[in-house]
Amino acid sequence: MDYQYYDEESDYIDVDDGDEDVEDDPSDFTYDDSLREEDYYGGGYEEDGIQLPDGYLEILRSCAQPSLLQVIQYVAPMLVVCLGCRLLCSLHAGRRKIQPGEAASAGSISIPLHLIHLASGLMILYVTLSHRLALILLLSVVGYVLLQLARLGRRGAVILAFVTIGSQFIYELLIWRQRSDWSQLRGIQMVVNMKLISLGFDLTATGTAKSKTIRVPNPLVYLGYIFSPATSCLGPWISFASYLDSLVPRNSWLVTLRRLLPNLVLCLVALVVSNCIAPFLGELFAFSSHFLGMYFEAMSVRSSHYFVSFIAQALLVASDQGTENESQWLGPLVTQPWRIEWPRSISSLVRSWNIPMHEWLKRYVYGPWKKEDGSKGRTILAVLCTYLVSSLLHGMDLRIYLVLISLAIFGEGEVLLRRHISSVLDACLSANRCRGRDRCRYANCPKKRNWLCFRSCLIRLANLGFTALTIFHLAYLGVVLLGESLESSDDHESFLAHWQRAGYLSHYIGVGTFVLYLFIS
Template structure:
């Protein structure tokens, strides 16, 4: 599967834009003539204050769930009951628009899981999710659907994972209260990420209460606040509108990535606070994204749980039934469908898939021809079989640095799409996408095309 890793990408995390939209709307201002003191008073302070206040209900609900779920005397049913009550309370507080939809989806999908296996296999596993997403696309206002899209996506991912596991293991589906508790758990329903039903079930009486847990939870949350501060304030203060268009593109892409890190580290903090073990709380790896060896590394490190979900529940079953190419198409179709029928997301996902495919292939060919450690994925320490490595050949380092610079360039180009314009409240249109890329002369796509031509000639 390592050679196929570039297909399981997800350029947009399951972050929930309603928080970022609120912050951006409240604290946008002109940065060009602001001092550091002004930056703190006008942006940093209100951003941090608003963020903490906004997250207090979720923090309290997750901590209360941990107390109930991991108390020695708590019966299993009480844990699921607490998850249902606290989960719906949190959904009502943050995204009340999603309540009736999730209730319908929960009932319909649970009935679906009771059907004979022949109706739940293959493409049939997507029927409930396809129905709910198409309903949202066709009947809901764009702003409302955009606000609840992440919540629906997490619920859909959970339902599909249970359906696939049920088909492969021939186990009975969870009982109703277990299923509902899993779908609406306060620990994952708002910020995600996807966790397996097994991980959710093991929360019962499996918790740890020690200093490491406290420091890790607080540390994750502190890092999240640093990232949201950079996203909302720091990036635009350092790189103003007077910067060149490529620096502005890098700034907007950096702001988007920092927003993703904020959501990811907030989610990690909530997962720890809600009782998950430390090993299950790594969602993203910022250093491997900001200083990447390759785009392949970026798509793996961007959203680790989503990457794992796509590989386990979409690509592998799809490859068994449809072959390698069919599995790839199904993976992209599923990823696009989960995020809604949005041209911009589809364009970015497909572009990133094309980029990573070409990068992976051309670096594999070059690595074989020159017997050099220049593949997309770094060889394990002390286990590299290549004759030429960074330690004994200077140009190996130079080639890897060149591909790293190219990855950063592509990320700036693709991330430019997710700016803080008013369109983010309803989703970006295809005109927004074409206009943004045309301002940069479609440079990234042209470079990718030239790279493909080079690969085609030397393969």
């Protein structure tokens, strides 16, 4: 299932966050539904109240134990390959005296580094996909042929992007009757497409008016980038420059171990929450509170995304692959759950959902659309185009389209309203996080005043209200992505049932935010 990305983007929502420390549909990551244990929660409920099932702790234990064993068997081979890749690269770099960051200019002596990455990535994909690896290889070769369009300049890169995204729909249509196979391939191909598109635009950006030919990387370098072991299976997207800079490991093995262990622990915690705790709580509260039922069911979606993201972070750390956004304790950041579970705004939530994809969309979609004209109309158009591209990258899933369109509307309305209120009241109520006492531009900022100040209390209360509203949107939209289809059946009701029982309240609030902004502005 590709439900990990119902949020993935948006600095494009909040255009004032250029200095924000970010970390943001899917890496695209794919989550193997075989890891889920769905049938542990039977009996023990009464429609007129909440009653814990008998032996529920034993039920949770029987759910957690097989899930943990299965994921260890799944992750261990990938970690071993990534560590082995790093060791071989270190040995070759030491023998050839290649310093970190110098591999791009090392010429032919760096070719073994690309070959090591290519072989390691193919090994991981073969263990994961078996014979289906041939399809990914074929599509990657076709991508290299299309990359020659970059020689035409910026226009060629745009054509490359359209053809690449369009081809993903063709692949899915051709394999429509075998979607159980394609669901896993789609996430891998999504990351390949993002790498291919970013490489095309980066190549044209480095070309000058005097240079009529653009240096497209040779096939081995290209395939080494596409199939880099840290990102070949689960993502996330990394830039070509980051790949080249990380060919030679930078950090010591002690730093790697210090960063690897927390990611593995968080990965296992997220798995238990996703497979066992969240579904249990969702059923427990389903009859007493519809909102709590939606919230905990949506938590299963969010936790599965955290699970995949922490695996991806662990693989990045194991191979010492650097990215633009890194944490001292966790290394390269793919997601920030603490900013998702307790968000300041919708825009800050989606920026933290998938950090690399956020950066990709901001750099190659939102930025080019917005920089041509700074008008408000152009900015809104850039936001819509960003969400549209994000939706198309996720393939043919109407649920994701509906969720992303809703996020675009809700988020943009909230940003405009809070920015206007902040300007009128000169108060720190904007959608972006406060930049601190010395950097906040608003006079009425709680960090500039005493905690017991009446104005500070009001501002905190208002921001708390926006946080609560965002959590409601998070549960309302996230629960949609639990189901396998849009249609109802004998066993599974349509996702619209959740929205109908909620009275489509989240959509009314989202549209009402826009109307309120237009009214007061």
